[in-house]
Amino acid sequence: MSDLVLGISAYYHDSAAALVSGGTPVAAAQEERFTRIRHDPAFPAEAVRYCLQEAGAELGDVSAVAYYEDPALKFRRVVSSYLGAAPRGFASFHETLPDWLSWKTRTVDRVRQELSGLGLGPVPPLITRRHHESHAASAYFPSPYKSAAVLCIDGVGEWATTTLWHGKGSELRQVAELRFPHSLGLLYSAFTYFCGFKVDSGEYKLMGLAPYGTPRYAEVIRNNLIDIKPDGSFRLNMRYFEYLRGQRMTGAGFERLFDGPRRAPEGPLTEREFDLAASVQQVTEEVVLLLARTARELTGESKLCLAGGVALNCVANGKVIAQDLYDEVWIQPAAGDAGGALGAALAVTMERGAERTHPAGGRDAMSGSLLGPSYSDEAIATYLDGKGIPYTRLDEDELARRVAAGLADGKIVGWFQGRMEFGPRALGARSILGDPRDPAMQSVMNRKIKFRESFRPFAPSVLASDAKDYFDLDQESPYMLVVTDVAAAQRVEAEDSDATGLDLLRIQRSTIPAVTHVDRSARVQTVTEHGNAPYHRLLAAFKEQTGCPVVVNTSFNVRGEPIVNSPHDAYTCFMRTNIDLLALGNCLLHKAEQPEWRESEDWRDAIPLD
Numbered sequence: 001m002s003d004l005v006l007g008i009s010a011y012y013h014d015s016a017a018a019l020v021s022g023g024t025p026v027a028a029a030q031e032e033r034f035t036r037i038r039h040d041p042a043f044p045a046e047a048v049r050y051c052l053q054e055a056g057a058e059l060g061d062v063s064a065v066a067y068y069e070d071p072a073l074k075f076r077r078v079v080s081s082y083l084g085a086a087p088r089g090f091a092s093f094h095e096t097l098p099d100w101l102s103w104k105t106r107t108v109d110r111v112r113q114e115l116s117g118l119g120l121g122p123v124p125p126l127i128t129r130r131h132h133e134s135h136a137a138s139a140y141f142p143s144p145y146k147s148a149a150v151l152c153i154d155g156v157g158e159w160a161t162t163t164l165w166h167g168k169g170s171e172l173r174q175v176a177e178l179r180f181p182h183s184l185g186l187l188y189s190a191f192t193y194f195c196g197f198k199v200d201s202g203e204y205k206l207m208g209l210a211p212y213g214t215p216r217y218a219e220v221i222r223n224n225l226i227d228i229k230p231d232g233s234f235r236l237n238m239r240y241f242e243y244l245r246g247q248r249m250t251g252a253g254f255e256r257l258f259d260g261p262r263r264a265p266e267g268p269l270t271e272r273e274f275d276l277a278a279s280v281q282q283v284t285e286e287v288v289l290l291l292a293r294t295a296r297e298l299t300g301e302s303k304l305c306l307a308g309g310v311a312l313n314c315v316a317n318g319k320v321i322a323q324d325l326y327d328e329v330w331i332q333p334a335a336g337d338a339g340g341a342l343g344a345a346l347a348v349t350m351e352r353g354a355e356r357t358h359p360a361g362g363r364d365a366m367s368g369s370l371l372g373p374s375y376s377d378e379a380i381a382t383y384l385d386g387k388g389i390p391y392t393r394l395d396e397d398e399l400a401r402r403v404a405a406g407l408a409d410g411k412i413v414g415w416f417q418g419r420m421e422f423g424p425r426a427l428g429a430r431s432i433l434g435d436p437r438d439p440a441m442q443s444v445m446n447r448k449i450k451f452r453e454s455f456r457p458f459a460p461s462v463l464a465s466d467a468k469d470y471f472d473l474d475q476e477s478p479y480m481l482v483v484t485d486v487a488a489a490q491r492v493e494a495e496d497s498d499a500t501g502l503d504l505l506r507i508q509r510s511t512i513p514a515v516t517h518v519d520r521s522a523r524v525q526t527v528t529e530h531g532n533a534p535y536h537r538l539l540a541a542f543k544e545q546t547g548c549p550v551v552v553n554t555s556f557n558v559r560g561e562p563i564v565n566s567p568h569d570a571y572t573c574f575m576r577t578n579i580d581l582l583a584l585g586n587c588l589l590h591k592a593e594q595p596e597w598r599e600s601e602d603w604r605d606a607i608p609l610d
Contacts (some may be wrong), residue, residue, distance in 0.1 A: 002059055003354065005253040005486055006051065006124075007345030008111060009068040009337050011104070013039045013200050014339035017047035018371075018422075019062075020345040023170075023354035024140060025053035026369040028422040030338045033565040037400070040562075044341075045392040050373055051590055054122060060121035066348040069131035069341035071107035073158040076182060103414045114328040129344045130158020132308070138176070138343030139307035140167035141350060142365040143330040144358060144363065147303070149295040153288065154308035155185035162291065166299040170350050172312075175298050179344065182236045182286055185310050187226060190241060191280040193249035195273045196263035198504040202571075207313055208457050210281040212504060213274030218526075220257055220286055226283065228249035232290030269455070274318055275570075281315060288316040292325050302327040307343070309333035312424065316522045318483040321422075321475065333369040333479035334423035335501045342422075361530070362507040368531035369479055370429055373421030374567060380567050384587060389571065390594065391587040396537060403583050404541035407435050407551060411580035413448055416570045421563070426555035427525060428461060428535030430563050430570070432579065434514060434552035436460055441514035442554060443505070448578040456507065460515035463539050464526040466549040470512065471524050480525035480553075483517075486510045491520060512553050527552060 002022035010031075018028035027050065030039055034046035052058060073451045100275065103110050114121045129137075135152040150165035150172070158319045161183035164176040164192050189199045192206045237245060240253035255261050262271055292304060304326040312335050315490055321329050332339050351355075354463050358365050377393075386393050394402065403413055413433045432449060434441045446454050459468070459480050472485040492512045499507060511514040529536040543549040556564045558577060564570045567584050574582040574589065575597040582589040 001351065003063050003349065004055065004057060005064050005345040005349045006048065006059075006062050007066045007068065007341035008044060008048070009341040009344070010111070011041055011107065013041050014338045015041055015044040015047070016334070016341040016422075017044045017051050018342035018345050019051040019057075020342070020349050021055065021348050022357065023141065023346065023367055024357050025342060025346075025371055028334070028342050029373065029420065030562070032424070032562040033372065033420065036562060037567070038560060038562050041244060043111065045114065045118060046121050048115070048118065049120070053354070054373070057293045059123055060062055062124045064124050064348050065115065065126045066344035067108060067111055067126060067128045068134040068337070070158050070343040071105060073130070077156075077159050077170065079305055086207070095154060096254055097568070100410070112608040116171065119362045125577060128268060129159070129347050131340065132163040132177075133161040133172075133174075133210060133347055134340040135307040135332075136163065136165040136329075136343065137347040137350070138170055138334065139305035139311075139330075139332045139341040140165065140172055141346040141356060142332070142342075143167075143285045143305045143361050144364045145303040145305065145330065147301055148305045148330075149301040149303070149326075150297040150305045150307075151291055151295050152306075152308040153184050153291070153310035155588060156180045156183055157190060161185065164291070164295045164298060166301070167305065167345040170356055172347075172350070176294075178233060181238055181241070184234070184284060185308070186241070186243060186249075188280060188284055188310065188313075189234060190243070190254070191251040191276055194254050194262045195276055199249060201303070203309070204312065205456065206277045207315055208453060208517075208529070209269070209274060209277040210239070210315070210522065211278070213271065213278035213457060213519050214278040215275070215282040216275050217258060217279035221279055224257055226286055226287075228283075228290070230290065231294045232287055232292075234287060268409050284310070284313060285319050288313070289323060289325075292320045292323075293530040295326055296315070296396045300539075304329045305332070307332040307335045308338060309336045311329040312499075314481050315521070317481055321360050321482060322484070325608050328475055330364065331479060332386060333366060333421075333425065333427075333481065335426065335481070338423065363530070367419075369422050369425075369427055370419040371422040372429075374419040375567055375585065377587070380585040380587055384584070385569050388595065389589065391584070391589045393587050396534065396586065399583060399586055399588060400534075400544075401542040402588060403433075403538055403581065404545050406581045407433060407542055408546050410438060412445060412578065414570055414574050414582040415535070415538070416556065416564065416567065416581045416582070418532070418582045420565055424481070425525075426478060426553060426563060427478070427526060428532045428553065430565075431555040432554050432556050434458075435510035436514040436552050437546070437548060439441055439508050445514075445552065445554060450554065450559055451577075457517045459523040459525060460512060460550045461525045461527050461539065461553040462476045463536065463543065463549040464528045466527045466543070467524065469524060473524055473526070476526045476528070477524045478526055478528070478531055479579070479604050480523055482573065483521050483523045486512070486520050486522055488518050512550050514546070515550065519610035529579045
């Protein structure tokens with residue numbers, strides 16, 4: 001392989017490693033998938049091992065290691081922020097200072113030591129990039145565009161919270177920046193916290209809650225919390241936020257504005273939480289749209305690339321596309337901090353003179369985001385035989401036909417095929433699937449499979465060639481990062497009802513009710529044969545048998561656990577839940593045929609990677 005650069009993100013949340021060869025992503029994975037610790041922030045030792053193994057390389061074959069942010073600059077921001085909030089922030093500063101003084105200011109040295117400890121050869125030179133540069137590089141360089149505007153929005157990196165960039169060829173130039181503490185990502189996280197969800201992982205729950213409410217607090221937010229300018233720049237009113245002064249996001253100021261105390265985690269959801277979610281979502285969309293318009297004006301580009309945690313707000317992404325501000329929009333599938341590992345590696349590679357390379361047909365360089373580990377059919381069969389697990393081995397066409405028939409019969413399927421996804425979405429490699437035509441499927445999958453909140457919506461995967469017949473979508477959405485309306489032809493008239501809140505779930509709104517949210521929207525994944533051939537084959541078989549080219553697709557995991565990585569992870573999830581069928585490579589397993597399940601201590605048994 002040509003010049004190899006290893007990218008690493010670590011020590012905050014969702015640590016990851018990525019390997020780039022001559023400007024092309026070769027491998028990438030989040031550490032949580034190996035350790036089974038959700039959002040694992042630890043040094044990504046196993047992810048690094050995997051990436052090198054995938055390339056048949058050792059550290060001595062790597063020309064540089066790129067770390068996704070600048071720890072020294074970040075420390076200066078932390079100290080400055082606490083001093084600015086003094087004396088109220090002293091307790092929090094006193095709590096966090098030992099970590100900074102003991103190792104965080106020397107993160108680069110720690111990364112070097114961790115790499116040395118892997119025993120994979122000499123450690124190459126280590127280079128730091130700025131956090132938002134890593135996001136921007138992850139958004140632009142793998143995109144299918146020769147030039148584009150780039151918009152990155154998140155909580156905070158070192159200082160930057162929002163940045164605009166201009167990408168041309170192999171160059172990427174920053175155009176504008178907003179700085180901490182004024183952060184759209186932290187505004188959204190504050191409401192995530194206030195509504196009783198976990199910051200840095202519960203934001204997608206807040207987004208899913210929004211359609212159940214009305215934005216009655218939107219003006220309160222605009223009048224008190226955020227001053228939005230016509231160009232999308234903004235300032236937060238810090239008197240209402242606590243994150244400068246302690247470990248909480250909000251305090252008494254939020255309670256006065258929003259009718260009482262914070263919802264207790266796992267407490268009952270009320271109309272207030274629905275309306276708070278709807279309100280902050282509306283304000284977020286307003287800011288994102290204004291920033292996208294400004295990015296177009298400042299760069300003159302007709303293509304837009306997005307990254308940063310706020311780029312995972314699929315509803316806002318859909319609004320940007322629907323506004324026709326750009327001819328096309330491309331979103332980095334690992335838009336959060338995990339993708340920073342890839343962006344850092346790409347930034348270093350391009351700085352060294354690499355050329356951007358893309359597949360034919362105007363496609364991006366992310367390989368359908370299938371950049372993680374795979375397991376051969378032989379390795380899977382060896383594992384199953386070794387455990388005495390009954391299965392039937394089938395060719396690829398017969399597997400697709402039988403799984404499609406099971407779905408049409410109302411069965412829920414675990415689908416484990418090829419390389420694992422990089423990023424938070426399951427894209428048909430590590431997925432749980434169902435029939436979208438079944439009105440009960442959403443409730444059944446939430447309660448009996450995922451063991452999670454009933455309001456959580458599921459996403460549809462649809463054959464790209466049939467997408468416009470089912471959804472109001474003007475471009476492909478391969479990474480499930482765009483919410484759009486269900487097409488008028490698929491909608492059904494809802495019965496007159498006074499239902500509110502979660503009771504809205506009981507009303508059927510389309511021919512594919514299991515993936516239609518209460519506002520008749522859906523978070524769509526379009527599937528092509530070149531992007532994911534086995535999954536495309538299954539969707540085509542389901543269409544042939546039912547006339548419907550859509551399936552329910554949710555990540556292959558249960559609440560509180562990462563997406564499965566290995567066949568053993570998949571089998572464990574299969575047996576712990578009410579999944580009916582499991583397609584492990586070309587091996588098909590039926591729940592009714594399985595021996596009695598007992599949790600064992602060897603569930604992390606190693607299986608050879610393909």
